[in-house]
Amino acid sequence: MKEEFKVISKFIEEKSRVLDVGCGDGILMEYLLKNKVVDVRGLEISKEKVKKCLSKGLAVIEGDAENDLRQFPDLSFDYVILSQTLQAFMNPENVIENLLRVGKKVIVTIPNFGHWKVRLDLLLKGEMPVTKNLPYQWYNTPNLHMCTIQDFYNFCNNKRVNIYKSISLNGEKISNITTSNLKYKNLISELGIFLLEK
Amino acid sequence: MSNLNEMKNIIIGKTLKLDCGKEISNFPLAYETYGNLNEKKDNAILIFHALTGDQYASGINPITKKEGWWNYAVGPGKSFDTDKFFVICANVIGGCMGSYGPGTIDPLTNKPIGTNFPVITINDMVNAQYNLLDYFKIEKLFAVAGGSMGGMQVLQFVSNFPNKARVALPIACTASHSAQNIAFNELGRQAIMSDSNWKEGLYDEKSTNPDKGLAVARMAAHITYLSKQGLQEKFGRNLQERSDLKFGFDADFQIESYLRYQGSVFVDRFDANSYLYITRAMDYFDLTKQHGGNLSKAFKDTKTKFFIISFTSDWLYPTSENKDIVIALNAIGADVGFVEIKTDKGHDSFLLDVPDFLSTIKNYLNTTYSNINERRI
Helix, strand or coil, X not given: CCHHHHHHHHHCCCCCEEEEECCCCCHHHXXXXXXXXXXXXXXXXXXXXXXXXXXXXXXXXXXXXXXXXXHCCCCCEEEEEEECXXXXXXXXXXXXXXXXXXXXXXXXXXXXXXXXXXXXXXXXHCCCCXXXXXXXXXXXXXXXXXXXXXXXXXXXXXXXXXXXXXXXXXXXXXXXXXXXXXXXXXXXXXXXEEEEEC | CHHHHHCEEEEECCCEECCCCCEECCEEEEEEEECCCCCCCCCEEEEECCCCCCCCCCCECCCCCCECCCCCCEECCCCEECCCCEEEEECCCCCCCCCCCCCCEECCCCEECHHHCCCCCHHHHHHHHXXXXXXXXXXXXXXXXXXXXXXXXXXXXXXXXXXXXXXXXXXXXXXXXXXXXXXHHXXXXXXXXXXXXXXXXXXXXXXXXXHHHHHHHHHHHHHHHCCHHHHHHHCCCCECCCCCCCCCCCCCEHHHHHHHHHHHHHHHHCCHHHHHHHHHXXXXXXXXXXXXXXXXXXXXXXXXXXXXXXECCCCCCCHHXXXXXXXXXXXXXXXXXXXXXXXXXXXXXXXXXXXXXXXXXXXXXXXXXXXXXHHHC
């Protein structure tokens, strides 16, 4: 079980209704179902992964968040999860707006482009960074809109989106991000996990 | 049809009010079953057939001596595993495999009912088949499933009986028959009715048979079941048992010969009037209109788990139309799964050996069945 998923599941209250956007093989969905969530749905773009989910009896539909979130009514889920996918959208702003429309609360995780290894790659080598969490070359990366934890904070502030909780993940180390340690966490976190509400 | 006597059927005594306004009662519904109903009676699956199907979904059809229409999917260890599930399949009313249809002999005249048979709908078909639950004393089916017109019946069934199936599998279908599909059906009907042997539907009395018209109807429809790419790969411009073009209207090309063959074998097993009635029922199907233009309302009371499947190369019931059903279900928070299976086999994919499709259904049904049982304990 990924550390990230443990953090996400701690955010979620019992018996809630959850939508996992970009649910992959459904590992998080299964974990949530076994633990506390009674009703979890998934949206996934890859046919192979959708088939895996359906083979496990999970309620997953094939589709992509940029087009298929529209069909869900306002506030129809207690939580909507978006795990490490935001940077791959054509229009992340739109997607976030839709997530906040569909979910009462939204959980977003982002690979942090502000991590020191990323900064160092660009600073010392003068090349686009390639790391464990961001293993692609500039010409084949699916990540169109990379951002840092600081960027995401600024974005939420501008859009008047409340950040209820924010967690830093560095390897297996889990810690809180606060306004006072934001600069530092933006340097050492590989992943940022945010609980949002409009 | 000497084996007609060996067919299983129930006589439905209850009066069924049809959508056209007429009432029918004491009519036969022919069915077949596979596997065994367990003690708890919680393992039954009702499968609905498509336009030219019948109750013989699996094994060898005793009338045609050919494999059942869904032999790839139904049987021991298959998608609908008859070692585990009790599969019931009935011939739709309007059909020609033992159920009440235009070919049924009217006891008053001792002649086939022919075009005096009432125009029936998908709703009527489903309401007639619902009697099978009473007959087998099944409180709730584990699943209802079907492709094409079978899928339409799945949708109608859940809409009519929201609490009677745990799982619904509508495959390669639509909630509302499109203009294009009505057009293709009309082409088929016109082919039959323009055959001088059709005799206004009284061909049995006159000892004729509109074979040519029915064969043409089948040929045209068959093309719509396949994809352009599939046809190209299978036949291309290959010639039929000849090395050169013959400069005539014989079947020079393999595809011509193939279609002629499909038409000719079809007339041996299917009744022309049934073809008219069943295609009409498909054309009349509009579940959205039944619910005042809001498809979601069709499913508002249901707790049924839906699993909707479409195929990439199906242009007759394309993914977009299947997705409309998904969207309607999501709008009311219903439990729905959906996948579009990649294949070049066209609309016919659901009847063919498409491993991804068959294995996903199998795993979905098996896991869901055990999940339901675990939660009950």
